[in-house]
Amino acid sequence: MNRPIRLVTAALTASAALLLTACGSGGDDKSSDEIEGAGDGGGKASASASAEPEGAKRPEIKLPAEFRAEFAGWTDSDPKLRAILDDGREELRAKYAAIIEGDPESDAVAFYNSGTSLTTARKWIKGFTDTDDSLIGEIKAYNAKANIADNGAGLLFYCVDERKASTKNRKTKKVTATPDTPESVLQYRARLTKSPKGVWQTVSLETVPGGCK
Template sequence: MPTASGSGRPEIELPKSFEVDLNDGREELRAGYAAVIEANLDSEAMTYYRCVLFYCVDEGKVTGTPEGTDSRLHYRMRLGRTEQGVWKTPTGETERNAC
């Protein structure tokens, strides 16, 4: 893991219990990236972590966004698998001008 020395970054120390949570969060994010890159929502990592996918879309050319309105939307979607094995997005959020 990179250290702050020599980079100008401040040294930050956290309790070990919190660092474990950060490591899980990092791996969950990596699982989501791998699933997108590999187009494989059934990967072992994806099923282990209930992943959240983040992506941006410029909807201006598709929806005719009114002039003066930012047409870029940031989506945050949580993926989960039902008991029947179907992938669903039980929650999703959209934020304009957040890309």
């Protein structure tokens, strides 16, 4: 890639090291929005009933055909943990969509992030929009594990393989591929809190390049 994607916020040790080339983070081979266990194809993710606790209306997030994100195995038999997985998945998709749309102030990104995590997400997206870069290719997000801490916070760990993703400049059409190295497979470590509307919002995010073996 032609520039580092990773952004670190010291306050929460939050880093967003996604989408090294045209891809975002975590994409597989099903469809830009196809998640295992949540049959939705055609590049859009509609919120399922289980993903809308307490009547909260989730934003519709669309990804174009040239960018595919697969979330393999993102489900759990426990509805509480499944809700964390659902909102954590959409948080990542919202950031990819914002980069592709060139919109650092995306309402969907703000819906799924709060506090320092929202500031960091917007800064990361702006790094793409400032250079007029979009995302193409595919990512795969897998091995997702959710838990609820004793204090009620949500914990979410997952892996994102960005090696088939690239950035594409909107003006020059130049494509810069993500390096095919172990560091391009990232482990995400997120902490989430539940909003009054029942949405699991990401409040801190740490990424570890090469953290998934």
